[in-house]
Amino acid sequence: MWTWHKSKIIKIVDETSTTKRFWIEVSDLEKIEFRAGQFITMDLPIHKKRLKRWRSYSIANAPDGTNILELCIVYLEGGLASEYLFKEVKVGDELTFKGPTGVFTLPQELENDIVLICTGTGVAPFRSMIWDIFEHKKAHQKIHLIFGTRYEKNILYRKELEELEKQWPDFYYTVVLSRERDWAGYQGYVHPVYEKLYQKHEQTKFYLCGWQNMIDEAKERLLAMGVEKENIVYELYG
Numbered sequence: 001m002w003t004w005h006k007s008k009i010i011k012i013v014d015e016t017s018t019t020k021r022f023w024i025e026v027s028d029l030e031k032i033e034f035r036a037g038q039f040i041t042m043d044l045p046i047h048k049k050r051l052k053r054w055r056s057y058s059i060a061n062a063p064d065g066t067n068i069l070e071l072c073i074v075y076l077e078g079g080l081a082s083e084y085l086f087k088e089v090k091v092g093d094e095l096t097f098k099g100p101t102g103v104f105t106l107p108q109e110l111e112n113d114i115v116l117i118c119t120g121t122g123v124a125p126f127r128s129m130i131w132d133i134f135e136h137k138k139a140h141q142k143i144h145l146i147f148g149t150r151y152e153k154n155i156l157y158r159k160e161l162e163e164l165e166k167q168w169p170d171f172y173y174t175v176v177l178s179r180e181r182d183w184a185g186y187q188g189y190v191h192p193v194y195e196k197l198y199q200k201h202e203q204t205k206f207y208l209c210g211w212q213n214m215i216d217e218a219k220e221r222l223l224a225m226g227v228e229k230e231n232i233v234y235e236l237y238g
């Protein structure tokens with residue numbers, strides 16, 4: 001059984017006009033243990049029925065030995081949690097959550113190249129994994145993050161990921177914009193990008209995170225490229 005924890009919101013920052021970063025401090029622990037890629041499930045006061053109150057959010061920071069977690073959450077119009085988290089909660093409010101849990105994590109030994117494909121806040125678990133490898137100097141092969149969103153103004157964690165790419169020869173960062181007309185990088189959806197770059201994929205492992213349409217299409221296209229099923233791992237947000 002998972003334990004329920006009490007936490008307090010200690011900081012909220014607008015990452016874009018529709019996405020916020022929330023920092024929560026776990027009040028009943030000095031240190032919160034988790035593996036990069038895992039998520040927590042919050043019990044939010046948004047419904048009378050318990051199960052309808054639960055919402056899961058990936059942890060966006062790397063494990064760092066503290067009791068602070070960062071979440072990166074997008075506002076979905078009309079969504080119960082979205083309305084609550086974007087219009088009601090404020091710094092100092094308490095949140096109850098269970099976890100961290102989840103199996104969307106990297107192997108202990110990173111023996112293969114990894115391609116991390118996401119859209120929107122699907123970048124959250126990948127940010128945790130990337131910083132975990134970088135900060136803890138974990139042995140790894142090539143790491144390629146492919147991030148898709150609509151417009152340039154929606155790119156999440158852009159500055160730090162661009163900086164990381166400059167500092168770290170094994171890390172590659174590609175942004176794909178589906179609606180931005182004036183963009184020198186890749187335009188359209190994420191799919192043609194990995195199709196073009198990874199026709200030769202051998203033991204490359206593909207990790208996918210985001211919403212149903214993107215995940216379904218990516219799984220289908222990767223399989224069509226001949227990627228083995230066990231080399232496709234995904235986390236579905238909804």
Ligand SMILES: Cc1cc2nc3c(=O)[nH]c(=O)nc-3n(C[C@H](O)[C@H](O)[C@H](O)COP(=O)(O)OP(=O)(O)OC[C@H]3O[C@@H](n4cnc5c(N)ncnc54)[C@H](O)[C@@H]3O)c2cc1C
Binds near residue numbers: 122
């Ligand atoms: C393992 C996991 C990890 C996740 N991690 C993250 C994360 O890191 N970041 C993140 O942003 N999300 C994440 N999610 C998604 C998150 O859990 C929620 O599903 C998301 O925040 C939407 O919840 P909601 O209550 O706002 O929407 P819900 O109320 O659940 O509604 C879902 C959809 O229905 C629509 N809808 C609902 N009510 C109405 C209405 N009255 N009228 C019109 N449309 C309506 C909403 O627009 C929305 O698209 C994760 C999900 C899982 C399973």
